[in-house]
Amino acid sequence: MPIGIITLHINHIFRFRFEILLFLLCLGLLSCRANDNFVSQTTNNIITFMPTGVDIELEKSSIIKSITVFDDKQIQISSTAFSGPPAKIEKVYFNWSSGKIYSFRFQTETQIYWQKETAPIKSQKGRLELGIPFLSPNSNFNKNQKTPVILLQKAQTQLSVQITNGTVASSTYHLKIKLPNGIPIIVNGRFTSPYQKWHNYYPIQIESTVPNGHIVANLQIKPTLKNEGRNWNTSQRIFFQTKTIDELQSSISIEEAHLPTSVSGDLLTHLQPNTLTLPGYLETLLPQKHIDDSFPVTFQTIYIRNNLSATIPILVSAMVQERNTKKPIIFLSPPSDVRSQKHQSFSVINLEPLTSNAVSLPLYVNPNLTPKPGNYQRKVQVQLWGVETIVDQALFPLKIILPNRLSFLVTVLATIWGILGLSYLIANWEQLIAKLSNKNLILISFFGAIIFGFVNLPSTFLISLSNFLLGPFSFLITAFFNEILYFTLLVALLTIVPQKGTIILVSSVRFLLNGILLGAMSPIILINLFVSVTGLEIGFWLAGKDLTSRLNCLILAILFGISDALSTWVDFQIGITFYRLFYADWYIWLMVGLGGFLYTFIGVLLGAQLGRHLQKVVN
Template identity: 30%
Template structure:
């Protein structure tokens, strides 16, 4: 049994020795391999190049030898082909009207692999023969490649063009359907300082915030010649009227502080966006380019976006398109949120259960009657004629419809206050009118509820502050000071309705993305809000005096 075990071990040792010797012999017999791709085209089959086109040659040497070895890679470039550059350093000499480029490559023990890219340019049409050699101590390997240079009249280098640019575009290859195309929407940086303090970033300068792109551009290239090259894209903004370059776009490397910005030789180069893009040889190619802006310099309005592509120092493509620049204003969101919280906190206090219990039944009936009357003389006419006047006057239709929502509405409201000068009576009237409007027309929206709530709280607050509804016992206001009461009603109703009109416009901008110009907001706030409501309040005072003669408390 012992002899048999020794024989098995001996057999295994002999087999392993034979396998090792065969493996060593196989590795030793492996020859150095030379592979040349001319023209190299990123995996796309390309047989010819055109005159003046820069093309690449990839030279690859595989070294499977087990021993250390130094070889010489030699490239014989025919006349008519100019060397442009290479990734590594090559020695050069001229021999028999040919350019010889050489490179010493050293391989260590074991399997080795070396490659390099060389760039050439053909001057004229024809066929050019390249000879590539790998010279070692034992053997020389040689590969010949023939390059065909032909000018295809149907396809020229000038056919490379930018067919389309889409902006805004996100990093995931999507664009927001809610946004108009050719629009650059900028974020609001007003509260960045405080935001950084609360989030723990500290009081960072604005340059650190500008490192992040605000959006992306999707650039579509038409490349019928299937060129492969590295393009330098430069994008900048032009004034729509004069065509002069204006500040706004920046490159990431220019987002330093002012001390570093002084190192730039030309300041106007800061206000431009530049990036390298690689054309892969596809006939149609889409590339994404991040957009960086200087929020302090860029202005709102319509400008021209111009993108230029450079191959070295030569500009070979350009594209211009008008775009709209909009500064995102978060004021509407803040105003809407603050007023919503304001209404939630104060409205329950104004129409609390205790206050409603103190009201007389005829007061509640009178408030409901005035609310129904307001619906009949305000909501109904406004609903039916608003569309008609909007067709004729456009955005200025509020000059007509404001007479109903301003003069008639506040005439009824203030006459009710003169009859019943008690806090909470105005809110009841407004909510009755809103409920009827919801039931009849179905006008239920967050803005309508917010607007009525803001209007009620502001009116109750100003009327109480002006001394109109301070008598919590339900006694009538003293009629001896008519002028003071008229002025107080005018100011209270005018200011309250002006604020509620402004809040309504900001809520429309925040909830429905309906943005208005500042002059239009001011016009609506002053005329429809302050002026019409003040006139209605004055008329309501005298109407209330006459109603007092009809009935008592």
């Protein structure tokens, strides 16, 4: 019997009833939550809170079928479905509370996207936010800023400004931003609705003569109508320091780049590290497994250390390249609308002071460019915002795995062969039994029960212990029962009953006992059974029925060894196809050579000797 994935089958035996209970429990839990059979991603739609709900400005490429809103307790509070293409700005109506976080689920035909937004404070006053080079996710950043933001001397950066209107429907605003040794920025505008936002970027450059200072913004909002409220004034400031590139290069370092991770940076420990496994041929036939080159297949999370007691704006980029030629891998390049000219994915972040900062970068795959398996490397670079100078870079490995087409072909052929073998056995069952005498049938049934009792039962109970003691080399113990003892008893039976169909019948008895008493009955085991039995029957026919001859026994040992080695290899291919298992090549060939051929060879020789002694007793 092949032993490539025998561990998987035996474990299913003990876990069968437990899994049923667990399955029922999961059904009960799933009935309490939304049932989403889609891939979750994130999106960047612009969500603006209005008095009666939200206005959602959808991305241009979005073809949304429905929008669902959940509160901070994940209770659905609103839902909108679309019969056709949605408008550029869609309204979703619900009552919201100040300061609470709401989750928005955007559903397409094949995907689900999530986005979270915090509801603003319901106040007549609005809000002013500043950021370099972009706004901080923390809305109180300007008030809570305790460390300076680093700006490069004589280098241009950008100032991000956002004004959010209050509850006043119609108002005008006047914004004045004071820069050190520079002309102030003055902006005037008008709001026409509550909670309306205005956002803009302004290029700024700090001279080297200013080592530190503040950027101060003063805002005044006036209601258009006098009876709508009073004027409102606020101010925000950003504390900055200027540094040279040389002063910053020794303060920033790349620590690690984990892959694969989730978009939030959580390492996917159930997957191989530094490895990207693409869907196999069978999975690509399923709509939910089809690769869309416009969406990431996974993420890598890069950890960057900032040793300064100041916030540093940086640009992090990553690309996949050949290990020798250093050329970019085109089929792993991001789509043209989200990548740089160097086939890189990138992100701009503010490094928090005196800590390690994590940034997640997406990894894309274009299936139309024929992805190739192999070993590549990820090149991660960090540069300061506003300049092209690289302050640090590092290389990390990447292995691309494509499920072997050969395993799929072998599985298909083995499945077809199993179906044909089962059909033949059912159609010729009576003729097969009629050729054997009652004495031989009793012996075959007796040996089938003995094989079950001395092979299947011990290996079943010892497999957990052997896995604990030897791990992947547990077959050194289990193969004694599955190979040596099994073939010893099988060949002993063939010596006594050297007739066609003996192997099929004794294997059927063993299979039925194993399935009825231990529950180890599955289509995979049945396929392996017919592949193994076919090879053994052919080997027995080629070696000759007279096993009293030592030459015939030696030939039978070689043929049975080759047959069982082939069955073990087919067993591995079936496991790779159906169970998404991955094995090192050396491990497969070790199992095929040692567990498949050598142990079988020894078992056949022992069985021939045992059979000659038993034959004397029978005669």
